[in-house]
Amino acid sequence: MRLVEKKYVVPFVVITTLFALWGFANDITNPMVAAFQTLMELPAAKASLIQFAFYGGYATMAIPAALFIRKYSYKSGILLGLALYAVGALLFIPAAARQSFTFFCFSLYILTFGLAFLETTANPFILSLGASTGSATSGANATRRLNLAQAFNPMGSLAGMAVASMVVLPNLLSDKRDAAGNIIFPMLSEAEKADIRLHDLAVIRDPYVALGIVVIIMMIIIALVKVPTAKLINHESHESSQIKKSSEDQIRVNSYDSCSTKKTIGRLWKNRVYREGVIAQVFYVAAQIMVWTFIIQYADNLGISKATAQNYNIIAMCLFLCGRFISTFLMKYVDGRKLLTIFGILAAICSLGAILIIGKLGLYCLIGISLFMSLMFPTIYGTALEKVSLEDASLGAAFLVMAIVGGALMPPLQGLIIDCGTIFGHPAVNVSYILPLICFIAVAIYGSRSRKNTKLIDHGLNGSNG
Numbered sequence: 001m002r003l004v005e006k007k008y009v010v011p012f013v014v015i016t017t018l019f020a021l022w023g024f025a026n027d028i029t030n031p032m033v034a035a036f037q038t039l040m041e042l043p044a045a046k047a048s049l050i051q052f053a054f055y056g057g058y059a060t061m062a063i064p065a066a067l068f069i070r071k072y073s074y075k076s077g078i079l080l081g082l083a084l085y086a087v088g089a090l091l092f093i094p095a096a097a098r099q100s101f102t103f104f105c106f107s108l109y110i111l112t113f114g115l116a117f118l119e120t121t122a123n124p125f126i127l128s129l130g131a132s133t134g135s136a137t138s139g140a141n142a143t144r145r146l147n148l149a150q151a152f153n154p155m156g157s158l159a160g161m162a163v164a165s166m167v168v169l170p171n172l173l174s175d176k177r178d179a180a181g182n183i184i185f186p187m188l189s190e191a192e193k194a195d196i197r198l199h200d201l202a203v204i205r206d207p208y209v210a211l212g213i214v215v216i217i218m219m220i221i222i223a224l225v226k227v228p229t230a231k232l233i234n235h236e237s238h239e240s241s242q243i244k245k246s247s248e249d250q251i252r253v254n255s256y257d258s259c260s261t262k263k264t265i266g267r268l269w270k271n272r273v274y275r276e277g278v279i280a281q282v283f284y285v286a287a288q289i290m291v292w293t294f295i296i297q298y299a300d301n302l303g304i305s306k307a308t309a310q311n312y313n314i315i316a317m318c319l320f321l322c323g324r325f326i327s328t329f330l331m332k333y334v335d336g337r338k339l340l341t342i343f344g345i346l347a348a349i350c351s352l353g354a355i356l357i358i359g360k361l362g363l364y365c366l367i368g369i370s371l372f373m374s375l376m377f378p379t380i381y382g383t384a385l386e387k388v389s390l391e392d393a394s395l396g397a398a399f400l401v402m403a404i405v406g407g408a409l410m411p412p413l414q415g416l417i418i419d420c421g422t423i424f425g426h427p428a429v430n431v432s433y434i435l436p437l438i439c440f441i442a443v444a445i446y447g448s449r450s451r452k453n454t455k456l457i458d459h460g461l462n463g464s465n466g
Helices: 006-029 032-039 049-071 074-090 092-098 101-128 136-150 152-171 190-224 261-270 272-293 295-300 306-330 336-356 360-373 376-385 390-408 411-418 434-458
Strands: 243-245 251-253
Touching: 006 049, 006 074, 006 101, 006 136, 006 152, 006 190, 032 049, 032 152, 032 190, 049 074, 049 101, 049 390, 074 092, 074 101, 074 190, 092 101, 092 190, 101 136, 101 376, 101 390, 136 152, 136 306, 136 336, 136 376, 152 190, 152 306, 261 272, 261 390, 272 295, 272 306, 272 360, 272 376, 272 390, 272 411, 272 434, 295 306, 295 360, 306 336, 306 360, 336 360, 336 376, 336 434, 376 390, 376 434, 390 411, 411 434
Parallel strands: none
Antiparallel strands: 243 251
């Protein structure tokens, strides 16, 4: 069976570009915390509101996005997501003009409204672009297809990191240092600070404005692309998964009287594979953010400069990207849930190396984790939705997107561990990676349990019940 049927190639390619767009937004925003902290002379706690606004947008808008899709269509959800994305990016213009940190946070909050719409719609849409035969092969193909599409997310992330490292950060006058390596901005007069602030906010603003223009162009392209009808893979009930074809040939989900939000949530909760998938996704996203956020601190403890340490971050992202393509190939021969279990175990082993080994080898273990994280998000996503009916899929996707908030939960705890300096004579930054270790064990357990529970469902047993 083909990974993407010929009639779906064009919409697949167009929608797949969206994965790069939200990857770009994620990784150009991360360095802005430090930039705003210096430029706006903020305490670290307040500067971190950049990330709070970013993740808050996902948490706020995922469910409304799902309800919108249920009423209208996947294509409408994608177009609205792109519109919100563009509005948030272009709001950086008045934010820079007013020199307001709160306005910048608000702009990012609106921008991630759009990202929440895109992730809630694009992921299940990619799953839907295939045969709905009810076979195990079609389900595996859908997960492989999502892994392939998700491979373009780290491409966007690398582009975002490159723009931040090569365009934004080097041109910030507020980050200039004296011979001793100290930032000189705090020692300047208010008039000098005002001039530098005006310049630097423009440097931060411009990439977002350019991004907003690119997003508008993508919105126009997607509006013009005719989307063929497709059925979301559903192995339980095909009769309840009928699709209307609108005049614009968009995918529209039938509105069943029995498909109220409350009943949908009830069905999702009773689906053990789905329920545990949401939990596994929270653990995975938490692990991903912890692994990537604190690579610099880990390297700094070894006497490696922050500039050099950023190169290790880029290497980790390259491994992550390679892993996406490798895992997509492997899933042609190995069940995705089994591969998820294996990769979870290997990521846990690398985490142990990062914890126990002091030196470059420990750092290499830390970087190596990214290779094994590569298939986790899309595979957990596809596995969790595999037994979810079409009419429940949009809301099911929303909870999986909300699981991204896991990235805001455990990293502060890891930071508290790192602040200890040493724990029983061992570097605290090494010890802190016990948290990602726990997360990867949880992911591996989900991979194993989902195989068992899916087999129970396929044999008509009670594997879908709590």
